[in-house]
Amino acid sequence: MEENYQPHEIEAEVQLRWKQSTTFKATEDDSREKFYCLSMFPYPSGRLHMGHVRNYTIGDVISRYQRMQGKNVLQPMGWDAFGLPAENAALKNKVPPAKWTYENIDYMRGQLQRLGFAYDWDRELATCAPEYYRWEQWLFTHLYEKGLVYKKKSIVNWDPVDQTVLANEQVIDGCGWRSGVPVERREISQWFLKITQYADELLECLQTLEGWPEQVRVMQQNWIGRSEGLQFSFDVEGGLPCMEVYTTRPDTLMGVSYVAIAPEHELAAIAAETNQSAASFIEKCKQRKVAEAEINTAEKEGVATGLFALHPITGEKLPIWIANFVLIEYGTGAVMSVPAHDQRDWEFATKYQLPIRQVVFPKDESQQCDVSQQAFTEKGVLKNSAQWDGLTSEQAFIAISENIETQQRGQRSVNFRLRDWGISRQRYWGCPIPIIYCEDCGAVPVPESDLPVCLPEDVEVTGAGSPLASMTEFVDVPCPKCGRPAKRETDTFDTFFESSWYYARYCCVDQQEGMLDERANYWLPVDQYIGGIEHAVLHLLYARFFHKLMRDEGLITSDEPFTNLLTQGMVLKDGTKMSKSKGNTVDPEQLIEKFGADTVRLFTMFASPPDHSLEWVDTGVDGSARFLKKLWRFVYSHCESSQSLAGINHQDLNTEQKALRHKIHTTLKKVSDDIGRRYTFDTAIAANMELLNELSALKEQSAVDHAVIREGLEAVVLMLSPIVPHICFVLWEALGHTTEIESESWPQYDEQALVQENIELMVQVNGKLRDKITVQANAEDEVIKTTALNSEKIQNHINGKPVKKIIVVKGRLVNIVV
RNA sequence: GCCGGGGUGGCGGAAUUGGUAGACGCGCCGGAUUCAAAAUCCGGUUUCUUCGGAAGUGCGAGUUCGAUUCUCGCCCUCGGCACCA
Numbered sequence: 001m002e003e004n005y006q007p008h009e010i011e012a013e014v015q016l017r018w019k020q021s022t023t024f025k026a027t028e029d030d031s032r033e034k035f036y037c038l039s040m041f042p043y044p045s046g047r048l049h050m051g052h053v054r055n056y057t058i059g060d061v062i063s064r065y066q067r068m069q070g071k072n073v074l075q076p077m078g079w080d081a082f083g084l085p086a087e088n089a090a091l092k093n094k095v096p097p098a099k100w101t102y103e104n105i106d107y108m109r110g111q112l113q114r115l116g117f118a119y120d121w122d123r124e125l126a127t128c129a130p131e132y133y134r135w136e137q138w139l140f141t142h143l144y145e146k147g148l149v150y151k152k153k154s155i156v157n158w159d160p161v162d163q164t165v166l167a168n169e170q171v172i173d174g175c176g177w178r179s180g181v182p183v184e185r186r187e188i189s190q191w192f193l194k195i196t197q198y199a200d201e202l203l204e205c206l207q208t209l210e211g212w213p214e215q216v217r218v219m220q221q222n223w224i225g226r227s228e229g230l231q232f233s234f235d236v237e238g239g240l241p242c243m244e245v246y247t248t249r250p251d252t253l254m255g256v257s258y259v260a261i262a263p264e265h266e267l268a269a270i271a272a273e274t275n276q277s278a279a280s281f282i283e284k285c286k287q288r289k290v291a292e293a294e295i296n297t298a299e300k301e302g303v304a305t306g307l308f309a310l311h312p313i314t315g316e317k318l319p320i321w322i323a324n325f326v327l328i329e330y331g332t333g334a335v336m337s338v339p340a341h342d343q344r345d346w347e348f349a350t351k352y353q354l355p356i357r358q359v360v361f362p363k364d365e366s367q368q369c370d371v372s373q374q375a376f377t378e379k380g381v382l383k384n385s386a387q388w389d390g391l392t393s394e395q396a397f398i399a400i401s402e403n404i405e406t407q408q409r410g411q412r413s414v415n416f417r418l419r420d421w422g423i424s425r426q427r428y429w430g431c432p433i434p435i436i437y438c439e440d441c442g443a444v445p446v447p448e449s450d451l452p453v454c455l456p457e458d459v460e461v462t463g464a465g466s467p468l469a470s471m472t473e474f475v476d477v478p479c480p481k482c483g484r485p486a487k488r489e490t491d492t493f494d495t496f497f498e499s500s501w502y503y504a505r506y507c508c509v510d511q512q513e514g515m516l517d518e519r520a521n522y523w524l525p526v527d528q529y530i531g532g533i534e535h536a537v538l539h540l541l542y543a544r545f546f547h548k549l550m551r552d553e554g555l556i557t558s559d560e561p562f563t564n565l566l567t568q569g570m571v572l573k574d575g576t577k578m579s580k581s582k583g584n585t586v587d588p589e590q591l592i593e594k595f596g597a598d599t600v601r602l603f604t605m606f607a608s609p610p611d612h613s614l615e616w617v618d619t620g621v622d623g624s625a626r627f628l629k630k631l632w633r634f635v636y637s638h639c640e641s642s643q644s645l646a647g648i649n650h651q652d653l654n655t656e657q658k659a660l661r662h663k664i665h666t667t668l669k670k671v672s673d674d675i676g677r678r679y680t681f682d683t684a685i686a687a688n689m690e691l692l693n694e695l696s697a698l699k700e701q702s703a704v705d706h707a708v709i710r711e712g713l714e715a716v717v718l719m720l721s722p723i724v725p726h727i728c729f730v731l732w733e734a735l736g737h738t739t740e741i742e743s744e745s746w747p748q749y750d751e752q753a754l755v756q757e758n759i760e761l762m763v764q765v766n767g768k769l770r771d772k773i774t775v776q777a778n779a780e781d782e783v784i785k786t787t788a789l790n791s792e793k794i795q796n797h798i799n800g801k802p803v804k805k806i807i808v809v810k811g812r813l814v815n816i817v818v
Numbered sequence: 819g820c821c822g823g824g825g826u827g828g829c830g831g832a833a834u835u836g837g838u839a840g841a842c843g844c845g846c847c848g849g850a851u852u853c854a855a856a857a858u859c860c861g862g863u864u865u866c867u868u869c870g871g872a873a874g875u876g877c878g879a880g881u882u883c884g885a886u887u888c889u890c891g892c893c894c895u896c897g898g899c900a901c902c903a
Contacts, residue, residue: 325901335903417902623843686842762838767884817883
């Protein structure tokens with residue numbers, strides 16, 4: 001063993017040993033409990049950032065700990081390789097996206113390997129490889145046959161110069177981020193996946209995900225947005241088609257004073273034929289942007305159509321208004337407006353002087369309620385509501401709904417905020433949608449035998465639209481049905497498509513005959529998933545949806561993909577998120593070069609618990625490096641010592657030795673809980689630092705001293721091995737072991753060493769700490785009370801006052817109340 | 819606006835079930851070693867103090883023998899969602 005810690009030498013050497021021994025290769029084994037630990041795979045952007053390092057270190061610590069628990073652990077890694085940055089880089093550097101991506105993957109794989117993560121690299125996958133994406137094309141065609149896929153027109157941001165759809169984030173001040181020209185709202189035909197058909201199950205299963213953070217479950221719940229209400233129709237004057245509305249407050253039906261429709265509603269178009277102001281208002285709304293934030297801040301505006309709807313109970317004529325706040329996508333695109341009981345309706349009514357009719361009043365009559373100031377949106381008791389007067393909102397919900405149902409005018413129904421998932425992207429670097437358009441046969445899915453539809457990789461990206469559209473060798477194909485000339489779809493899948501099922505593919509990455517095989521059922525569901533909170537809704541919802549699609553395709557048996565979810569906090573510097581644009585990034589590679597991988601791993605785990613944000617402090621890294629040096633030198637001097645090594649018989653130890661063993665085993669107990677249950681790696685590390693401090697405080701004078709210190713050092717090395725695996729690998733061998741530390745079990749604490757003869761108790765007077773006493777661990781309460789009262793300091797604080805009560809908390813404290 | 823985190827020394831943070839507030843680390847101060855420096859080691863480090871103590875976990879109340887922890891009302895901050903009828 002070298003006298004000084006040389007991280008770079010030992011890390012390279014240990015990594016080679018792991019590779020030679022195929023230590024982390026995972027194989028299905030029914031005789032052992034499996035543990036599938038997965039960190040969200042990276043986009044190959046070029047180099048790792050600190051967020052990656054933190055994410056993957058957390059996963060690695062959990063994986064290595066579970067391995068020491070005797071579990072059969074799978075920890076894979078791969079690449080979320082399709083996406084827009086590759087096209088941007090291509091434009092900038094004149095490199096094809098495929099080349100750029102594969103080079104980045106090679107570089108970043110090297111970085112991950114230098115960090116020593118215990119991945120089974122045989123299962124590595126990249127989503128841009130045809131062997132991978134062919135199976136999602138296959139699934140898509142199956143979903144098409146099942147009717148879970150459809151094509152419809154939807155409104156998008158269209159950049160007229162770049163000839164492409166832009167994401168909302170790419171529209172800056174209403175203009176394309178690169179072209180700088182105003183974007184248009186354009187209706188484009190796109191493919192959709194019927195995620196709404198799974199809305200109920202996606203919502204219900206959230207309750208079973210007890211291993212997920214409450215925050216993420218709530219976010220998904222809100223996103224799915226289930227509501228119960230009544231859908232019914234208004235007759236419209238003049239023989240026009242009747243108008244469907246949806247409301248969650250049927251109890252307010254008698255307070256309706258107008259009806260509002262979306263500018264895209266069919267009645268709006270009818271009105272526009274004769275009403276010039278309606279026509280120009282609809283035109284104005286078309287100009288507005290798609291970005292929802294813009295819509296929200298826009299002032300409520302509308303125009304009367306001149307048309308009238310008839311109230312389903314009273315027959316009263318209600319004006320129909322076109323309003324910019326009514327969304328065509330939600331419900332029926334039309335709402336019954338009750339200004340007295342809905343704040344939006346109230347604002348609109350106030351602006352256009354429409355009547356405000358209060359029909360619900362507070363249950364508590366003393367409660368203030370003035371609908372001329374604002375809407376009263378709470379539930380209450382009905383008045384001004386004909387036969388329903390006196391009913392509560394809850395009773396009226398049922399009674400009024402039943403009335404409408406009896407009239408056969410509508411029915412109670414459930415609505416979701418969730419909309420179907422638009423998966424078409426007019427972009428090049430993605431998975432081709434396996435569809436062929438034939439003039440006679442329409443949209444025809446590519447037959448299974450013709451899959452995969454490979455994306456041509458050697459292309460020139462110009463920035464104007466997708467290069468696929470102009471590649472006749474890609475586009476021109478015979479129709480699979482009739483054989484006549486047809487055109488291939490040139491849109492690609494949203495890249496969330498690839499990331500929705502990669503976790504399953506890792507289980508059987510070499511399977512060439514099918515999407516998944518029986519090995520997926522061995523490993524799934526993922527026992528521990530780790531990633532950023534930014535994926536709380538999109539990725540984690542799509543993956544749950546895909547899991548159910550694959551289940552219903554008969555590919556897997558479980559209902560949910562991820563049993564436990566850990567959302568790691570952001571890496572901050574100077575109080576804000578590390579990012580290139582802010583110029584406050586820290587390059588992990590430079591840190592590894594300076595300190596070695598173990599120090600970087602140690603610091604990222606030590607600085608804060610994984611689910612909190614991590615404040616990066618450069619000098620903090622020095623502390624972690626110092627600790628590892630200290631550990632190394634301690635083991636070195638221990639091993640160089642000429643002291644012989646005795647056996648340990650706890651009963652025969654002296655007080656100091658017993659105290660040290662007590663520290664060793666309480667630390668073992670605490671760290672097992674910190675790493676195994678709490679995932680607070682920071683406190684686990686702190687406890688080991690404390691233990692090492694105490695071990696080094698003992699002046700070694702005997703073979704038994706030497707043995708107790710040896711026991712402590714071995715415990716520290718084993719406990720830290722999931723966090724800093726390289727140094728622990730070497731120290732374990734230095735401590736005389738001939739087997740690799742990766743085959744060791746997690747150390748167990750010795751109950752006998754936890755027992756103490758004497759314990760220290762806090763003594764409080766009126767809840768304030770005044771003294772400490774030492775008593776026998778098994779002392780009776782009476783003895784403890786007497787000892788506490790005998791203390792001189794305590795007597796000073798009691799100061800002759802009568803003692804009212806003495807509270808003894810076993811093993812902790814005594815509180816004397818005077 | 820709604821939902822969810824969070825607010826503790828100079829700094830990152832600990833205190834797991836209501837029971838020693840400030841573990842561990844950084845920084846700083848003092849000392850040892852050194853020709854000197856780096857590195858290393860030892861000691862100190864919440865504030866105030868008449869050196870007896872006193873106060874102290876965003877602010878204000880409350881429950882309790884005892885509150886960083888529980889309840890109520892505020893303030894600040896971070897994150898998410900947002901015209902969803």
